[in-house]
Amino acid sequence: MEIYEAQTEIAQRRSWLLSLIVIVLVTFGVLILLQGFALALIPTLYNISLEDFLGLMTGDYSVPNGRMAMFFVQGIGSGIGFWVAAWIISRFIDKAELHWEIQRERFNAKNLLLALVITLGAMFVNGLLVYWNAQLVLPESMAGIERWMKEMETQLMELTKFLTDFQNIPELLTGILVIGVFAGIGEEMFFRGIIQPKMKLYTNSAHWGIWLTAIIFSAIHVQFYGFLPRVFLGALFGYLYHYSGSLLYPILAHVFNNSLTVIVIYLANEGIVDFDLESTDTVSYPAALTGLLVLMVGFFYFKKINQPKNGELDQGI
Numbered sequence: 001m002e003i004y005e006a007q008t009e010i011a012q013r014r015s016w017l018l019s020l021i022v023i024v025l026v027t028f029g030v031l032i033l034l035q036g037f038a039l040a041l042i043p044t045l046y047n048i049s050l051e052d053f054l055g056l057m058t059g060d061y062s063v064p065n066g067r068m069a070m071f072f073v074q075g076i077g078s079g080i081g082f083w084v085a086a087w088i089i090s091r092f093i094d095k096a097e098l099h100w101e102i103q104r105e106r107f108n109a110k111n112l113l114l115a116l117v118i119t120l121g122a123m124f125v126n127g128l129l130v131y132w133n134a135q136l137v138l139p140e141s142m143a144g145i146e147r148w149m150k151e152m153e154t155q156l157m158e159l160t161k162f163l164t165d166f167q168n169i170p171e172l173l174t175g176i177l178v179i180g181v182f183a184g185i186g187e188e189m190f191f192r193g194i195i196q197p198k199m200k201l202y203t204n205s206a207h208w209g210i211w212l213t214a215i216i217f218s219a220i221h222v223q224f225y226g227f228l229p230r231v232f233l234g235a236l237f238g239y240l241y242h243y244s245g246s247l248l249y250p251i252l253a254h255v256f257n258n259s260l261t262v263i264v265i266y267l268a269n270e271g272i273v274d275f276d277l278e279s280t281d282t283v284s285y286p287a288a289l290t291g292l293l294v295l296m297v298g299f300f301y302f303k304k305i306n307q308p309k310n311g312e313l314d315q316g317i
Contacts, residue, residue: 003099004096006095006096008095013201013202019198023089027085030084031081034077034080038077041072042069048066048069056069059158059159067165071163074163075178078183078186079182080186082187087189102245102246103248104246106245107244110305111302112248115252118240118253118294119236122232125288126229128288129229130226131283133225165269175266176259179262180258184252184256185251188237191234191237196238196241199212211231211238213234213238214230214233214235217230217231218234237253237254239299
């Protein structure tokens with residue numbers, strides 16, 4: 001028995017193209033509507049004109065209350081937006097049952113602790129992937145594309161630095177809420193909860209479904225020099241769901257990954273820890289290898305203790 005049980009014709013394998021088109025239309029429609037709603041509230045909530053806010057989007061970070069306004073739009077239009085899109089698709093288009101009562105039964109503190117340890121190991125491995133990805137050099141014939149990719153990456157890095165330059169604890173907590181909690185819940189509900197089971201159905205392979213979903217998850221962030229690390233994390237979250245049969249593990253692992261990153265950046269800005277958000281020139285191989293060992297051992301044990309028992313529902317996702 002599948003965790004994601006769809007009841008409609010459009011959710012069947014033979015209708016895969018129509019289903020994907022509908023998903024894209026619904027998702028972008030929801031994101032645009034919610035971002036528009038959030039933008040409409042910006043002048044009232046933060047005393048920022050829409051013109052000034054658009055200036056923020058193009059790199060003018062001198063606008064008062066700009067950081068909190070950006071977090072508001074990002075939280076409503078992206079984090080909550082993905083959750084709403086997933087809810088609409090599952091409930092009204094696929095008429096799917098997610099069996100949350102079963103997912104909650106499969107959740108326990110031991111598995112959660114193990115999932116968080118695995119995620120921590122993966123974060124150290126990701127340092128190596130960030131380094132490798134940053135060394136990407138395209139052929140001379142694609143020099144224009146490479147220049148555009150680097151310009152995009154520079155703009156995104158400047159935006160990230162602005163958003164994470166927390167000036168006080170309330171801004172830090174807002175960053176954790178938006179970047180950690182909202183993004184973790186919304187993106188996992190959408191990508192692992194909706195897209196992954198569809199990719200498994202279309203390819204008739206759980207592993208292909210996990211990796212295709214991870215690639216889509218990474219690509220939609222439009223960070224070319226962070227593509228491999230995000231694919232890796234997407235696959236990590238996908239396998240946590242695949243082996244456990246509960247979305248609660250990838251959701252909380254995603255929240256943990258993002259929130260811990262935000263906290264480390266804050267501590268680095270305060271001079272408490274040594275961490276450079278922009279640095280991709282060096283990598284700690286011992287840390288990466290240690291993280292890989294933790295990841296491999298953790299996943300082996302996580303898979304072992306989550307094997308379906310006799311009479312238990314199939315954990316396919």
